Amino acid sequence: MRDYLRQLLAGRYEVEAAADGQQALEAIDRHRPDLVLADVMMPRLDGFGLLKALRARTDTKELPVILLSARAGEEAKVEGLESGADDYLIKPFSARELLARTAANLKMARVRRHAGEAVRESQERLLNAIEVGRLGVWDWNIATGEIHWSDEHFRMEGYAVGEVTPSYEAWASRIHPDDRAATEAALRAAQETHSEYVREFRVVHPDSSVHWLYARGRFFYDNQAHPIRMVGAMIDTTERRGWEERQRVLVAELQHRTRNLLAVVRSMADKTASNSTDLGDFRSRFRDRLGAMARVQGLLSRFNEHDRVTFNDLIHGEMVAVDGGDRVTLSGPKGIRLRSSTVQVLAMALHELATNALKYGALSQRSGRLSVTWSLEPCGEDGKPWLHVDWRERGVGMSPGSKPGGGGEGRELIEQALPYQLGAKTSFELGSDGVHCTISMPLSANQKAANAHG
Amino acid sequence: MGEPTLRGRHILVVEDEYMLADELSAELDEAGAIVLGPAGTLESALAMIKAAPRIDVAVIDVNLGGVLAYPAVDLLIERRVPFLFVTGYDAAAIPDRFANVVRYEKPINLSSVARAVRQFIDT
Numbered sequence: 419m420r421d422y423l424r425q426l427l428a429g430r431y432e433v434e435a436a437a438d439g440q441q442a443l444e445a446i447d448r449h450r451p452d453l454v455l456a457d458v459m460m461p462r463l464d465g466f467g468l469l470k471a472l473r474a475r476t477d478t479k480e481l482p483v484i485l486l487s488a489r490a491g492e493e494a495k496v497e498g499l500e501s502g503a504d505d506y507l508i509k510p511f512s513a514r515e516l517l518a519r520t521a522a523n524l525k526m527a528r529v530r531r532h533a534g535e536a537v538r539e540s541q542e543r544l545l546n547a548i549e550v551g552r553l554g555v556w557d558w559n560i561a562t563g564e565i566h567w568s569d570e571h572f573r574m575e576g577y578a579v580g581e582v583t584p585s586y587e588a589w590a591s592r593i594h595p596d597d598r599a600a601t602e603a604a605l606r607a608a609q610e611t612h613s614e615y616v617r618e619f620r621v622v623h624p625d626s627s628v629h630w631l632y633a634r635g636r637f638f639y640d641n642q643a644h645p646i647r648m649v650g651a652m653i654d655t656t657e658r659r660g661w662e663e664r665q666r667v668l669v670a671e672l673q674h675r676t677r678n679l680l681a682v683v684r685s686m687a688d689k690t691a692s693n694s695t696d697l698g699d700f701r702s703r704f705r706d707r708l709g710a711m712a713r714v715q716g717l718l719s720r721f722n723e724h725d726r727v728t729f730n731d732l733i734h735g736e737m738v739a740v741d742g743g744d745r746v747t748l749s750g751p752k753g754i755r756l757r758s759s760t761v762q763v764l765a766m767a768l769h770e771l772a773t774n775a776l777k778y779g780a781l782s783q784r785s786g787r788l789s790v791t792w793s794l795e796p797c798g799e800d801g802k803p804w805l806h807v808d809w810r811e812r813g814v815g816m817s818p819g820s821k822p823g824g825g826g827e828g829r830e831l832i833e834q835a836l837p838y839q840l841g842a843k844t845s846f847e848l849g850s851d852g853v854h855c856t857i858s859m860p861l862s863a864n865q866k867a868a869n870a871h872g
Numbered sequence: 873m874g875e876p877t878l879r880g881r882h883i884l885v886v887e888d889e890y891m892l893a894d895e896l897s898a899e900l901d902e903a904g905a906i907v908l909g910p911a912g913t914l915e916s917a918l919a920m921i922k923a924a925p926r927i928d929v930a931v932i933d934v935n936l937g938g939v940l941a942y943p944a945v946d947l948l949i950e951r952r953v954p955f956l957f958v959t960g961y962d963a964a965a966i967p968d969r970f971a972n973v974v975r976y977e978k979p980i981n982l983s984s985v986a987r988a989v990r991q992f993i994d995t
Contacts, residue, residue: 670965674935677960678889681979685891759937763890835890838912839937 423455426513427520439463443471446478453524458487458498466501473502480534482527484519486511554631554652556584560645565589574631574654576623594620594628609637609645618655630655682762683711689827710769713739714762726755726862729805732765733790740772742781742788750792754805757862763831763839764859770828771809771855780811780852787812794865802860811852832857877990879904884930886910886917886944887958888937892978896931896958899982900989913937917944921951929992930955931985934966945970954992958985 420435427433434451436442438460446454454472458465465485472478484505485498498506504523507516548555554571558564565584572579575592582588593601597619608615615635620628635650686707694700713735717727730752737746756764772781780786791808798804829846832855836842842859883905887893893910900907908924911917914936921927921944930948932941932955948955956974957966966975976985 670961673962673965674960677978678892681892681960682889684979685895688895689891757938759888831890834894838890838893838910839888841913 419457423516426516427455430517431520437461439465439468439471442468446472446481450477451481452527453520454481454483455520456483456485458485458489466498469501469503480527480530482523484523548651552653554654556589556635556648556650556652558586558648560637560647571652574629574652575621576625576627576629592621592623594622596620605635608635609648612637612639612643615648615650628656630659679711679715679762683708686711693827706773707766707769709739710736710765711762714765718758718761726758727761728752729754729756729792729807732756732761733768733792736765736768736772737790739769740776740781742772742775745781745787747787747789749789750807751794754792754794755862755865756805760840760859763835764857767828767831767836767857770831771853774828774853775811779814783813783815785813785815786852794861796865798858798860800860802863803865805857805859805861807857809853809855809857811854814852877903878986878993881905881928881989881993882908882924882926883989884908884911884917884920884924884927884953886912886930886936886941887933888912888935889933892933896980896982896985899986900931903986905989914939914941914944917941918947921947921953927951927953929953929989931989932957934959934961942967942970956985956988956992 420437424433424435434445434449436445439456440463442454442456443463445451454468456465456468460468463471465487469483469485472481472483482504483502484507485503486507486509487494487498488509495506495508504526505519507519547553548568548570552570553568554574555568556571557566563585565586567584569579571584572581575589577588577592590598590602601617601619604617605615607613615633615637618630618632620630622628631652632655633650633652635648637645638647638649640646687704690703690707691700694703714732717731717735730748730750733748737748775781775786775788780788788809788811791810793806795804795806832844832846836844836857836859840859842857844858845854845856847854878900881904883900885893885897885900885907887896887910890912893912897907897910908927909917909920911920917932917936921930927948930953932945932948934941934957945955956976957970958976958978958980959966960978963971963975966973974988976988
């Protein structure tokens with residue numbers, strides 16, 4: 419019989435013959451076949467024993483097995499199939515039937531395998547998507563109360579995976595007390611109105627940390643419109659919430675600064691108008707000052723929280739604007755950081771000094787010289803770092819009718835505004851050959867980082 | 873400003889921007905008020921509120937060089953001094969407990985602020 423089968427099949431398949439069930443198991447371990455043809459009647463381990471052994475092992479659970487038996491009749495066939503055989507052939511059988519059944523069972527096994535692989539693949543893809551997308555997924559059998567949670571669902575609610583049996587209560591108990599009633603109500607409303615459940619709420623983890631979750635879910639109903647199932651997914655929106663909050667603060671800050679700036683511009687316009695001789699004079703002074711304010715805004719917008727405007731940025735910008743050429747000497751360390759809130763008024767004061775120098779002082783005459791020297795005192799009054807600026811004009815000839823000190827506005831900014839707004843100590847003197855002005859102001863505490871950045 | 877309408881009234885000005893503080897103080901002064909301050913920082917505002925024997929009204933800028941002025945506001949409430957806000961912030965950025973405070977957005981209309989101050993005193 420064995421040789422007969424081997425001959426029959428050898429033309430189409432690779433065949434390995436075993437004398438009994440035990441040998442067959444050993445052969446299968448050595449080399450996994452695509453199909454097993456087994457006689458029921460065998461010594462040591464018979465066909466049913468072999469089948470049982472194969473079905474018990476995960477690696478051979480699905481291996482197609484055709485049992486061959488001399489036992490005819492419905493009963494024997496059913497018994498064979500019930501024991502897990504894929505097919506049952508009664509001896510005697512024709513060669514054609516054996517070949518046809520073998521081919522059919524191999525094909526069936528192939529189809530099953532492919533289908534199984536496809537399901538596994540798509541399941542894996544779904545699981546990957548859920549994992550990578552950080553989705554907390556739930557599937558709730560409303561009739562039994564049984565719920566399945568994905569791993570992330572556990573984590574989102576501050577549970578270790580598998581720590582609790584998923585339940586409505588396990589979910590609800592982690593919701594922030596302030597959000598719980600409304601979230602549960604939203605769930606009930608979605609169920610009652612047959613609409614989608616969409617809700618963002620906070621959960622509190624055992625370590626007291628608060629997290630935002632955004633959930634969407636859908637109810638399914640039987641034909642009496644009773645809810646039977648709900649599935650849904652959640653994502654953690656804590657980070658997005660944080661960004662939204664930061665953006666809200668930034669917008670408010672921008673609003674505040676813009677309005678403040680407009681108020682300053684208006685006040686500057688008023689003051690300029692009251693000191694102008696005519697509209698032409700007003701226009702040129704106003705444009706000039708607005709230009710200085712615009713330069714400061716340009717500097718401020720280039721820097722963020724970690725990278726502040728430095729004093730040399732400010733003084734260089736102003737000196738480029740007045741174009742003093744080689745009559746100007748600037749010397750001092752780079753990288754002295756200024757608090758953003760101090761930049762505007764300090765820039766305006768420097769601008770007034772520079773404008774006066776250009777109109778009446780060191781930069782208005784060929785013999786004039788301007789030197790601006792500054793230094794950092796790392797630990798000055800109040801333990802804060804201080805910036806000391808020395809503005810000295812020399813070689814300014816006093817022609818009759820000239821007013822080297824300029825209008826009162828520059829002087830007011832130095833003597834009044836800087837002390838008021840920056841806590842600065844200032845002096846302004848009109849010497850015999852030009853203006854001498856000093857400004858000392860406290861800085862924000864962290865200057866080391868600034869020097870490192872250069 | 874027309875005739876002085878705040879004659880002899882003690883008005884505290886808290887505003888960090890020198891030009892704005894100066895402008896508002898000058899305007900109030902012109903209306904006959906006795907201007908206390910202006911205070912440009914929270915510390916100086918607190919010190920002035922504590923030291924001043926009399927404040928009829930306070931005009932407060934909410935943001936003082938990046939520091940919020942609310943501690944000074946709380947001290948005013950404690951001392952039952954009426955006050956109003958002058959700010960660049962939207963209503964939404966003001967804490968709920970101050971939602972009912974009279975608020976002028978910058979750039980302010982100086983004469984309407986002066987009018988509001990007068991109303992405070994009259995009522």
